[in-house]
Amino acid sequence: MLALVSPALLVILALIVLPVGWLAWQSIYHDGFTLENYRRVFTEDIYWRSFALTFEISLAVTLIALLLGYPVAYLANALPKGWSILILALVVLPFWTSVLVRAYAWLALLQRTGVINQLLRYLELISEPLALVHNTFGTVVATVHILLPFMVLPLYATMQKIPGDLMQAGASLGASPSLTFCRVFLPLSLPGVLAGCTMVFVLCLGFYITPELLGGGRTVMVSMLVSRNVELYNQFGAASAVAVVLLLGVLLIFFAVSRFISLERVLGQK
């Protein structure tokens, strides 16, 4: 049996474990051991700002995705089968279009001469085009769009397992629908909330394409810091240190979450 897994395991070891190990080594070794890279990452302003910005954007994206995703998952769960399949199909549809295609679409919609600005000017609601893209706003709008399915699917899967009788029991005992929702349904859906939020938050922490294309160079997320240190400045040690800090953050989140729900549940939706 071990012979059967070894080819796959070898590929993973050679292309994930070895490269990540290499990064970790490179972050502390340059003509001798050094913590210089980490000192820079933790003290220099540009790194701090980027980590803080990435954290803020990820938090905002996660909260917005939860606020948008919860009602959709709730409705899909509450409606009869045919309707819920339709809703889920619409949720998964963008999932299967390339991230690049969707970045292009958001540029087409949000740029100065884009669809939304043209529409608003045609309706004479604005006289000057709004700056909707090449900033943090555009990044957040497009990122939420890409990550929303990762929120809706685990929410829906969890809600499906909540027995409908419980709501009826709540109602028969005299609770109003909103009270039953708050006291019965919402708490039971929390594992789904946790799974969805974890996936969205973690994916957002490492997002690269969307902020690079829609952030206009001003929204420098951690992933861009890594790539710029490699491509522009040849600062391999600094890039590695940033990557290691990011990875440790992600692993820490997964570890913390795994104490409450199974990781298979979080990753299974991807």
Add this chain to the structure above:
Amino acid sequence: MTRISPARIALYVISALVLIYLILPVLIIAPISFSSARFLTFPPPSFSLRWYQQYFSNPAWMQATRVTLTVALLTVVIATPLGVAAAYAISQSKLRIMRVIHMALLLPLVVPIIITAVGIFFVYAKVGLVATLPGLVLANVMLGLPYVVISVLAGMQSFDPAQEMVARSLGMNRLRSFFAVTLPQIKSSVVAGGIFAFISAMDETIVALFISGGQYQPLTKRMFTALRDEIDPTIAAISTLMTAASFLLVLAASARQKKPG
């Protein structure tokens, strides 16, 4: 007649708006790709196929398309058997270490892709695999493996291993009984896993940005570079084709998964 509560109406309205937000960007690409305008204008002034012509007559785009399709096909051919073998072993073996191996095979989904990309770039630079086709294929095999493993493991759950025991007690060896008894029953999840690996390889961008170059640049890398510089409607044409292709593949995959056996 029951009265519809305001909360219910709000739920419908919010959900409808969210669904429009999800779908609209996907739908907007196709009309742009058929527009005759040089710059982005909406609604398009008139219908034209010039951006499709532009794409099919441009040697650089065509070369990139060939690279993408070659890489995606080779990825499926390599990742599928590796993933099936691994998933089979994980589901059948009682060894403790299999749980750890299972988690290890899902690592490509856990490690942020930018970190994977930079790490592979450093390793490839050492062994001379940067800007080569084998390098690109190998990276995509690694990224596609989790999809095959997850899909096949899901398929194995409904498979009764006793059947294989029967085949072996009747004199088949392990390999033959796998191909004669097990594989036909998990075929649809194997095919679905392969299709997901294909789509993942077709869409992969970030690793390609770091490790591909020269004549072996996939479509996504050229699209990314083009998008950074200027919004060329040719990309809308390519995007429309890519989206259509991946929808057809997903339809094929889900049709297979629903079929019993």
